[in-house]
Amino acid sequence: MASVTPPQAVHLEEAENLVASLRDGNVRALARAISLVENDASGAASVLSACFPYTGHALRIGLTGAPGTGKSTLVDRLASHYRAQQQTVGIVAVDPTSPFTGGAILGDRIRMQRHHADPGLYIRSMATRGFLGGLASTTADVASVVEASGKTRLLIETVGVGQDEVDIVRLADVTVVVLVPGLGDDVQSIKAGILEIADIFVVNKSDREGADRVEQEIRAMQSLGGHAEGWVPPVVRTVATTGDGTGALAEAIERCAEWLRQTGKLEQKRAAAWQKRLVEMIRQKLVRELIHHRLGISDLEAHALAVAARNEDPYRLVDKLVRGLLDLREDDRQHPSIER
Numbered sequence: 001m002a003s004v005t006p007p008q009a010v011h012l013e014e015a016e017n018l019v020a021s022l023r024d025g026n027v028r029a030l031a032r033a034i035s036l037v038e039n040d041a042s043g044a045a046s047v048l049s050a051c052f053p054y055t056g057h058a059l060r061i062g063l064t065g066a067p068g069t070g071k072s073t074l075v076d077r078l079a080s081h082y083r084a085q086q087q088t089v090g091i092v093a094v095d096p097t098s099p100f101t102g103g104a105i106l107g108d109r110i111r112m113q114r115h116h117a118d119p120g121l122y123i124r125s126m127a128t129r130g131f132l133g134g135l136a137s138t139t140a141d142v143a144s145v146v147e148a149s150g151k152t153r154l155l156i157e158t159v160g161v162g163q164d165e166v167d168i169v170r171l172a173d174v175t176v177v178v179l180v181p182g183l184g185d186d187v188q189s190i191k192a193g194i195l196e197i198a199d200i201f202v203v204n205k206s207d208r209e210g211a212d213r214v215e216q217e218i219r220a221m222q223s224l225g226g227h228a229e230g231w232v233p234p235v236v237r238t239v240a241t242t243g244d245g246t247g248a249l250a251e252a253i254e255r256c257a258e259w260l261r262q263t264g265k266l267e268q269k270r271a272a273a274w275q276k277r278l279v280e281m282i283r284q285k286l287v288r289e290l291i292h293h294r295l296g297i298s299d300l301e302a303h304a305l306a307v308a309a310r311n312e313d314p315y316r317l318v319d320k321l322v323r324g325l326l327d328l329r330e331d332d333r334q335h336p337s338i339e340r
């Protein structure tokens with residue numbers, strides 16, 4: 001294993017200092033730790049490892065829904081509600097539009113300014129491109145760093161619902177799907193996955209006409225679905241702009257969390273989420289080992305040329321490469337001194 005760990009070992013002390021500092025309430029340290037994790041910089045694993053003992057206690061709440069349904073406004077309301085209850089809050093907003101417009105990041109800066117003086121609340125926006133470890137895993141990792149800073153409620157906002165968003169909200173304990181009136185036959189047209197992932201439906205913008213209809217459509221869908229699991233996702237109406245329904249939503253979230261705890265489903269859910277993340281972590285580690293430590297970019301290019309010219313069978317190649325890597329690892333274990 002010796003060859004796998006050096007980058008971590010080098011940064012271990014620095015990472016531990018950084019995490020001690022962010023646990024002390026140093027917001028700059030928190031921002032820097034998140035950036036390391038987001039950029040998958042060397043030392044990111046050490047930061048996450050140092051954060052890990054301080055995670056697992058916060059409730060993770062995922063909110064997802066179509067663009068403009070009022071998720072950010074709602075998250076803001078929930079955050080204020082939790083703050084009034086002496087809970088500390090971390091918000092992670094994942095926004096696919098931000099790489100192009102910067103809009104979400106800007107919006108979140110403005111939000112942040114509003115809560116500026118409040119050390120019990122932290123907001124972080126993430127773009128969705130280019131995460132080596134996968135967007136969902138990176139989001140979960142960022143949430144862990146925020147949690148390690150001492151937050152008890154994590155609100156994860158993602159626009160959707162596409163596969164990426166489904167993957168992200170699967171990492172939450174409680175998932176809130178936000179709908180609004182007036183998108184036509186929207187409930188039917190929402191991806192099939194939505195019924196599965198929603199623990200709670202919110203009909204936001206209930207000040208507009210058509211909230212009844214949306215609720216009826218949800219109920220109709222639910223009656224087809226059948227809820228063997230014993231939790232029928234409630235429908236909560238909100239007007240995020242005025243704050244109406246925020247208390248009811250928070251209560252539904254608490255009830256759901258309590259039900260998950262009591263039935264043991266919270267543990268199951270978290271284990272399922274970890275299983276996905278472990279696969280992702282292993283994948284990442286293997287790729288890094290193989291490409292950066294064994295193969296090298298020039299070899300990779302040579303293989304790519306050979307495959308494109310049909311001189312090499314890519315399936316056999318990959319099989320051989322991975323086998324080679326695993327065999328080497330086997331050797332490492334038998335002769336640990338050789339690598340050092």
Ligand SMILES: Nc1nc2c(ncn2[C@@H]2O[C@H](COP(=O)(O)OP(=O)(O)OP(=O)(O)O)[C@@H](O)[C@H]2O)c(=O)[nH]1
Nearest residue numbers: 066067068069070071072073159204205239240241
């Ligand atoms: N009438 C009405 N407008 C609302 C309500 N909630 C939010 N809005 C407005 O809807 C617009 C979008 O709100 P956001 O909170 O930015 O929505 P979002 O879902 O976060 O949007 P994206 O992150 O861009 O997908 C804003 O102009 C809000 O003021 C509501 O309950 N009623």
Ligand SMILES: [Mg+2]
Nearest residue numbers: 071072073157
């Ligand atoms: Mg938003």
